[in-house]
Amino acid sequence: MYWAFRQAAGIPGITPTEEKDGNLPDIVNSGSLHEFLVNLHERYGPVVSFWFGRRLVVSLGTVDVLKQHINPNKTSDPFETMLKSLLRYQSGGGNVSENHMRKKLCENGVTNSLKSNFALLLKLSEELLDKWLSYPETQHVPLSQHMLGFAMKSVTQMVMGSTFENDQEVIRFQKNHGTVWSEIGKGFLDGSLDKNTTRKKQYEDALVQLESVLRNIIKERKGRNFSQHIFIDSLVQGNLNDQQILEDSMIFSLASCIITAKLCTWAICFLTTSEEVQKKLYEEINQVFGNGPITPEKIEQLRYCQHVLCETVRTAKLTPVSAQLQDIEGKIDQFIIPRETLVLYALGVVLQDPNTWPSPHKFDPDRFDDELVMKTFSSLGFSGTRECPELRFAYMVTTVLLSVLVKRLHLLSVEGQVIETKYELVTSSREEAWITVSKRY
Secondary structure, three states: OHHHHHHHHOOOEOOOOEOOOEOHHHHHHHOOHHHHHHHHHHHHOOEEEEEEOOEEEEEEOOHHHHHHHOOOOOOOOHHHHHHHHHOOOOOOOOOHHHHHHHHHHHHHHHHHHHHHOHHHHHHHHHHHHHHHHOOOOOOOEEHHHHHHHHHHHHHHHHHHOHHHHOHHHHHHHHHHHHHHHHHHOOOOOOOHHHHOHHHHHHHHHHHHHHHHHHHHHHHHHOOOOOOOOOHHHHHHOOOOOHHHHHHHHHHHHHHHHHHHHHHHHHHHHHHHHOHHHHHHHHHHHHHHHOOOOOOHHHHOOOHHHHHHHHHHHHHHOOOOOEEEEOOOOEEEOOEEEOOOOEEEEOHHHHOOOOOOOOOOOOOOHHHHHOHHHHHHHHHOOOOHHHOOHHHHHHHHHHHHHHHHHHHHEEEEEOOOOOOOEEOOOOOEEOOOOEEEEEEOO
16 A cells, blocks of 8 residues: 555655565664764655655655754654654643644743753753863763763752752662663654563663653652752643643653753864853853853853854754644655655755855854854744754753853863764763863963
8 A cells, every 4th residue: 555655646765675574674774873874864755755664755845845844833853753752751742832832832941940040050051061170181981971970960959949958869870871861762663672682671761761750850840949940840830730740841851951061062162172162152251241140131242152052063963853743734855745754854964065055064053153054044943933942951961161261271172082972852972071170260
């Protein structure tokens, strides 16, 4: 049946390699979904099709075709859509006004938790600075590990509150988070979890533990006022049922931990290899803060820092793929996209398209001086009104951390180190990324 459908769709692409798995074997052989899509778009153009199991998937690989598809009024976030389906959460399929309300609550959660916990964020950044200042200059610092630790501490306390002032709680959360993310982080990629009972049990146990922590916090925060406003409070004060609060806070805490950790890691990585950019960032930080304190109002003035983070997201291809379900039949260029098709946004392909970004492999924050470039970046959901709440949260946390670190330290690369990239739902380095630091004064 689906072969006929395959022809009918008429979208360039590849036929299933296996009846049951579709093109999964090809994806696995490519190393990742992102690398598979790079090849597919190179061969077949901006609109391509392939098969996840028995399901037709269409992938969009240029700014132009994405703009035709992205509906600015659509309330479901493409990145969260993907996480929800991987966690098999159902309640995202609400009506438009309910989805809109949930999106608003998440946005308020980000705004209010950042505002209420700014001092905490500063304190955690300064603790990391003190640790780095205490090292001898030759000492290699395991950047990914430190950034994950820093992100876990900040995100857990700002999303879930004071339970996580206790380091043991953070460590337990990090362990369960790691187990869950190592499975869903691969995305739709590999059906091996269902075939491996031990792994499946570990994954399910970890998920249950994370959910039970969240349930307790939701119960504790209901109907009470706390001096510290955390992300979950915004959801609890909204008009959601407990399952919706649980799902939205689970997705936010899972994704923002990892997006924040990787944004911090890549930003520092690129700064260590780009002396000019680091110098310019240091000058901006000095100019904006002088000898005064770091405040939320002043953070807003760090325009160059914002460009550094946008260029970090672009160069690292931080979230290389997101997805939307085609709810009504649509048209892209001359192609009809049938209802119920899974539509992938091949963002990693788009972010390296030389037609949109001259010298795409060069780390160059100055490209964002151009309003049009910023507008294109925003239209893809990486800044401005369309960015996902997890990314907005990560931008702020990373900005505070960089302001604290770069003010006092030179960040330096370790000679001869080649950093290989691992493309999952969030892009990371394959091995540990090492850096060294030296004091500015």
